[in-house]
Amino acid sequence: MRKLVNLFLFSFLIILPGINAAAQLVYDNKVYQPNIKTVECYKTDKEQSLPIIILKSAETITLAFDDLKGGNKNYNYTIEHCTYDWKPSRINKLDYLETFDEDIIFKYRFSFNTLQKFTHYELKLPNEQIKPKIAGNYLLKVYEGNNQNKVILTQRLYITNNAVNVGVEIVPSSGVEFRTTKQKVNFTIFHPMNIVNPNMEIKAIVMQNNNPQTSILNTKPTFVKPNSLVYNDINLNEFWGGNEYRKFDTRNFRYKGEHVQDFYRDTTINVILVTDQPFGNARYSNQIDENGNFFIRNQEGRDNVTDSDYADVLFSLNANPPTAKGNAYVVGRFNNYILDENSKLDFEPSRRRFYQNIKLKQGLYDYKYVWVDEDGKYNDTIFEGSFFETDNSYQVMVYYRKPGARWDELVGFSNLSTVRN
Template identity: 65%
Template sequence: MVRFLFFALLLFTVQGLKAQNQVYENKVFKSNLKTVQCYNSQKEQSFPIINLKSNETITFAFDDLDGGQKNYSYTIEHCTYDWKSSRLNTMDYLETFKEDIIFNYKYSFNTLVKFTNYRLTLPNDQIKPKIAGNYILKVYENNKPENVVITQRFYISNNTVNVGAEVVPSTDVANRNTKQKVNFTIFHQIPIANPNSDIKAVVMQNNIPYSKIVNTKPLYIRQGSLVYDELNANEFWGSNEFRKFDTRSFRYNAEHVADIYRDSIQNVILSTDLANKSSRYSNQFDENGNFFIRNTDGRDNITDSDYAAVYFTLSATPPTAGGTAYIVGAFNNYALTNENKLTYDEAKGRFHGKIKLKQGLYDFKYIWLDENNKINETAFEGSFFETENNYQVLVYHRRPGSRFDDLIGFANINNVKNAK
């Protein structure tokens, strides 16, 4: 009996360590997989959240530049508010099977770079969640769950509370022209035993993972409402409007494109960017970091849009003695990887880099990761209170005795216009 308990404890420990080693963030593990998209199917590139037991779905897609047809499967796992495994049994959060094969795929047509596009929608007849919360989608190859190639976050809300939010200038006089502060109130009619321990509220800017701020305690607890407007809380750099470029066609130089030439693949040289050193805000339209796969050279955006090597150049000096510059946007999940890293040419005083991207419209920005691994998003872009940004507020509730964080409310607001 003692021996049995020992091995049971050992197995539980090993499983726990495996769960800790899992990746619960947006990540692509293979270089041949590109253009990962995940959004509410009602609006392309919208925040990937749906209401529980509704007709809404999540659209997920990616390209495999190896071409041909591969055996990709997927599963989903429930997570805590801070993106760790909830360690629930699949029967606790799924009312269907726990895995399925991606059957929906299309081959590229008339492109120099051959690829296969894979696509699925959630929930579906094979995988249907039955509780709200954070979920991680895991795509794996050859029926081997341990061979994960993509992980992608999405959200399911109960929508049992309402969230009212506003964006105001920073309360710090020194930052009033450069920072934006999010105040919000949770309006509820459900019993909340202890708001200081049972409620977590996460605020993000433009769905950028590293921007998130976690609120653990409301400033005021009132009958039917929880108020979060503490001084100096939930403040974000306004940053600047995203830079952008247009590669919908390789037949002419569109916005921010300096040159296009063709060898084994298409090559796009973007106009040289400058660091923003202006003290005044300049308004320009952007998509808050998003990208849209489009082409005017073919008939189908998914299969006829080709890939190109896109060359970026930033004329600027390093902000600090040590550190690295990166190109980020929704197209790479704002990931700080070698592919998105810029190389500095000291002789020319320029950063440069190359990324393989599919035809379309892209927002991007330059950020600096200093020698202490601290992200500086204003070093090359500047920061202004007037900058138009989307903010997401997610409210989680862990009921007394419950084993998971329930996503009970969501708000997507814009400091200039009404966001959807």
């Protein structure tokens, strides 16, 4: 039976000693302080890619963020091994770390010629101070000084040992009524291990566009063959195709970029985006997007990192609430698809519109609107529509727990994009 895994629900809360309720540690991509902005975490050789690397290889993961308070703070970091569903593995650090268990972020730069002053911090993992020993999910924690109760951000990292190969194909929905609106992911795990009970030993997660809100957990293969597990059940791994992401361009504050209606300066820079209209199922946008990603860029300075300024960006959607109770959100990789007060839209009945101001750094941004009803049902098609033709990327992650083992290993990963005709 298909299990829809909302990794928002998987986020495991732990109240650390001395930490208040407002700063509970969440095993998810999360920012805990309002002065921390533009968190980027990706495989170093491909900007904005999923932060996944091969164990004991030369590959690294880059973490970067801005502190709008400026100055120079002592930010420390550590990593913690997690289960396939992002709960703490609770194994000894000696089991998953070859080196020390924490270090200081030494690399930082100050903003230059910007209205909003900030300090940019950056680090790469693994390094000589922090190096994982085993494959699996890891939570990266950044905190002030040596006090792990003062967490400023957490990010999910993936370390794989590539012990298995994963073959993936994307096909139309098995249901005739969804052939034009859904995409189905079938995959096969090719493994060399002696897997006695795949239902217990193997967990496979499929995700669309690196968005945890879309994740589906697979615990039972459709067919078990010699050295391969096939997952192609008629009811498994069907995703709404959605629509191409909306986007805007704020690389330059001297002229209006794509989807920018106006901008002005007072104590801050303010950008007003063109009011969006719901697409619905009658319209496929057929535009090139970045599958929800964002890229920090500017056309006025010499350095994208330090010379890009911040602006209060006004999003607005011309639509009525689709149900009597619920909330609309604007999401993308820029806010890790997190549904919180910062991404929630206010509704103005007299103008029949949703709106929200979000402080964002100069660059190119993908985004979309989602609706969450009073029962917590996540719907990212009600404002955007859904089409099989939509270009999406799919990630398949395979976890293996050996009989008698105390942790889950990430043993395989595959990333596949739908192909434009």
